[in-house]
Every structure is written in C-alpha cells, then in structure tokens.
Amino acid sequence: MMKLYGMTDSGNCYKPRLLLAKLDIPYTHVETSSRDGTTRRPDYLAKNPNGKVPLLELDGGRHLSESNAILLYLAEGTRFLPADAYERALVHQWLFFEQYSHEPNIAVRRSLIRYPERAAVATPEKMAATLEGGNQALGVMERQLSQTPFLIGDALTVADIALYAYTHDAEEGGYDLAAFPAVSAWLKRVEADPGHVPMEHTG
Template sequence: MLTLYGMSSSGNCYKPRLLLAKLGRPFRHVEVNAMDGSTHSPEFLALNPNGKVPLLQLEDGRILAESNAMLLYLAEGTSYLPDAGFERALVYQWMFFEQYSHEPYIAVLRALKKYPERAHQATPERVAQLLEGGHKALAVMETRLEKTRFMAGDDYTVADIALYAYTQDAAFAGYEMTRFPHITAWLERVATHEGHVPMEWLP
C-alpha cells in the first residue's frame, strides 16, 4: 500500500490526498509535521533529507518528495493529466506557476494566520508584501478563468488540484476574493467535482 507522510492541515499535503481519493487508490496516512519537530527526526530525515512533507512511499519502497511531483506521478495514465504534448505542457505551466508565483504568497500568509507559533512573523511590512504578491497571482488566475472552466482548459486536471489547495483558503488569509468572481466560480466547480474530498478528510 502507498504511504503518505504529511501534515493534515497543510495544503501541499492535501494535494496528493485529494488526488488519491479521486482515483480511489488506498493509502496509509502518517501524520508528520514541522510544528512538533517530527520532520527533523532521524527516522524521517533518513527518508527525506530535506525534512519536509508531504512524502510518498511507493509500494516497492521508493520515495517521492514534492507535492506537485506526486500529482504528476499519480495522475499518469489518467484523465487528470493529458497525453497530448501541448495540453500536458499547459498543466505543467500552471503547476510551476503555483509553486513560484502563488504558493510563496498565499500559502505563507495563510500559515501566518493559521498557526499561532508563526504569528510573530506577521509584521505589517511582510503582510503587505504577501498581500501584494498574492493578489497579483490571483489576478493572473482570474484572467485565465474568464476564458476556461479549469486552469489548463475545459477539463479538470492536477493543475486545478495544485492551485485549489491554497486558493480555497485565500479569503481566510486576508485576500479580497470579491475581486475575483471567476476564481470563486472555479472554486465551486472544483469542490463539486466528482470524488472531491475536503482538506479535513483522511483515509
């Protein structure tokens, strides 16, 4: 059976859980997180020297880190990852956008709001910088979703899972989601797509 090491409240850890649920693939969840130091235990570092979650252990013992790499691996041969070259490249494009232009702002500000032990890092200057960067990323998504039902086109793909994980909490983090009606409609489409499970779901 697959084993997924992760922090249940993390958006990055939610991504592979959501895809596995939609695929109907059984897996074992092992709670590991940075808050209690367990990601830096000798046992975990032996699996992932980077000391981060999520971490996926395959049935044969091989290890795969990085949430978007897991999405691409697990989606291979399914409807969640196109076969055609250009359509597949669009999925990659939005997944790279998520990691470079979206997650560093929206996920970080969410963490500052969600975890009390990080509240002291939420200086006015840093919050303003995170809001600016996050609103810029959301504006890019809004422009895209004016034209397509999902991020890579008309079909739901792992690009939607990658961007949904933290966008669903953008309002909680302090972003003005009333500015982005097409994102709001997309969030609803993702949340009502067949096989969807909320972040709180665990196997």
C-alpha cells in the same frame, strides 16, 4: 499499500490526498509535522533528507517528495494529466506558477495568521507584500478562468488540484475572493468534480 506522510492542515499535503481520493486509491495517512519536530527525526530524514512534507512512500520502499511531483506521478495515465504534449506543458506551467507565485504569498500569509509561533515573522511589511503578491497571483488565475472553465481548458487536471489547495481557503489569509468572480466560480466547479473530499480527509 502506499503511505502518505503529511500534515492534515497543510495545503501542499492536501493536494495528493485529494487526487488519491478522486482516483479511489487506498493509502495510509501518517501524520507528520514540521511543527512538532517529526520531520527532523532521523528515521524521517532517511526517507526525505529535505525534511519536509508531503512524502509518498510507494510499495517497495521507494519515496517521492514535493507535492506537485507526487501529483504528476499519481496522475500518469489518468484523466488528470493530458496526453497532448502542449497541454501537458501547460499543466507544468501552472504547477511552477503555483510554487513560485501563488504558494509563497497565499499559503505563507495564511500560515502567518494561523500559527501563533510565526507571529514574529508577520511584520507589517511581510503581510503587505504577501497580500499584494497573492492578489497578483489570483488576478492571473482570474484572467485565465474568465476564458476557460478550468486552467487548461474544459477538463480538470492536476493544475487545478494544485491551485485549488491554497485558493479555496485563501480568505483565511485575508484575501477577498469576491473580487475574483471567475476564480470563485472555478472553486465550485472543482468541488463538483467526482470524488472531491475536504481538506480534513485523510483516506
């Protein structure tokens, strides 16, 4: 059985758990956190030298890190990854957007508010910059989702799963989702898709 190393309250770690639930694939969740030092232990670094989560341990001992790479691997041959080359490229486009424009603002701002040990980093300048950047990212999503039910069109893909993870609790980071009605409606469509599980689900 596969093992998934990750933090329960991390959006990046939620992504593969959500897809595994939708695919009804059994796995073992191993709570592993950068906050308690377990990601810096020698046994973990032997599996992932980057010392981050999530990390997927496959049958046979191979390992795969980076949340969106894990999504692409698990989605291969399923309804969550289009067969058409252009649509697959659009999925990758949104995955890059999620990691470069969305997560560094929305997820980071949430973590600065959520974790007391990060208070020293939560300067007024940092909070203002992440609020502005996050609202810009939500605006990009709003424009797309005003035109299509999901990010790639009519069907939910791993692009939606990736962006759902940190968007669904963006209000914890001080974002006003009411200002983005198409995004808010999309969140409900994602949640209505078969096999949906909440963030605290660990298999």
